[in-house]
Amino acid sequence: MMLKILYFASVREQLGQGSEELPLPAGVVDVAGLLGFLAQRGGAWEHLAEIRNLRQAVNQEMVGRDAPIGAGDEVAFFPPVTGG
């Protein structure tokens, strides 16, 4: 069971990546933990968690950073929405 991560809009552009799949990193139990893990990659990844008004969804529901995540989940990071 892999963890699927999606990046949209300006977040996708800043990271130069739209999605990835990886095994659930050891010790990661929530969105905040995943952001900490990604920051270790350095470069743009280090600043992901600091993006102003960064939004996140787990399994296609908007959540806070304390939302739990586990293997098989789909996590997404994106800026505030601007449709309509």
Place this chain on the structure above:
Amino acid sequence: MMLKILYFASVREQLGQGSEELPLPAGVVDVAGLLGFLAQRGGAWEHLAEIRNLRQAVNQEMVGRDAPIGAGDEVAFFPPVTGG
């Protein structure tokens, strides 16, 4: 210069008449006066002024019964509107 009077909807049906033209009756200076003049005809005319929520317009503007009228004016009587 004749006075033109129009009757609409249920008011028109009750009076059996849609419009008429007549010389400005002597002494009539406002809508209330005109209603008094028409009441003298008896029958349904007697009850015109008492129709619940009767509305009136002078020269195609909704007005109160104290609105002045003169020769050449167009006066209309009708129930509350129900379009839309």
Place this chain on the structure above:
Amino acid sequence: MMVRVQEADFDVGSELAALRRDRPQIGALVSFVGVVRAASDGAGVSEMTLEHYPGMTEKALAAMVGEAGRRWKLIDAIVIHRVGRLLPGDQIVLVAVAGAHRGEAFAACEFLIDYLKTRAPFWKREVTPQGARWVAARASDDQAAERWRD
């Protein structure tokens, strides 16, 4: 700003397209369509006749549209109201408002139909199994219009 009173039906798609045409500043289009319901106040309605006051009706509608244009920043607005014989499912009225942003377009559209319902000289007569009757004015319509008092 356009106001029409007519017996003929109208095509909402065409009217909205005409309203938008060559207006690159429009960002929001809000429209209301009123339709003859097959039931009214608990009785079935088989047909309806709409009477109006020719001349005053057009003036009253134009005055309302002008008032909406003073109250909100609108790009354009149209009101089309049918008269004559109508059947359940038939369109009665179209109110459409175009603006740069949606807030003012929503407010102006609702204002226009609320005002129309209480101030434009139209009268509905409907045919039910119990016979024909003039539709009574609704207190709820008066209350809706009252909200817009200055």
Place this chain on the structure above:
Amino acid sequence: MMVRVQEADFDVGSELAALRRDRPQIGALVSFVGVVRAASDGAGVSEMTLEHYPGMTEKALAAMVGEAGRRWKLIDAIVIHRVGRLLPGDQIVLVAVAGAHRGEAFAACEFLIDYLKTRAPFWKREVTPQGARWVAARASDDQAAERWRD
């Protein structure tokens, strides 16, 4: 209740006609159409690209429509939102609500577009003479959505 996310344009007249078809209890139809403006925040806009989150977008829109159906007595509602490349004057979104009476249809339609603007995962990127830029979320949209909090 129907929700669609598509690249293709939509025909407002046909969509409203489909919403009304065989629904004799409908008395009021309120619709909102969002259009690409030729200028945004003072800059000319030559084109726009709408990105979305496939799967979540549809779920979010369906959830909003369901919520509107719980809050108001609606007969039906549709939301159609386009994605991909759009030009000034192009239609972006249609929200249409059918009800027996106009008050609930107006409220539900405005609720849906307010919620869509703050909760449905779409992102606009516009091309201006100064280059391409992601459109910034508006505080006024957050305030509009906030009005509908229980």
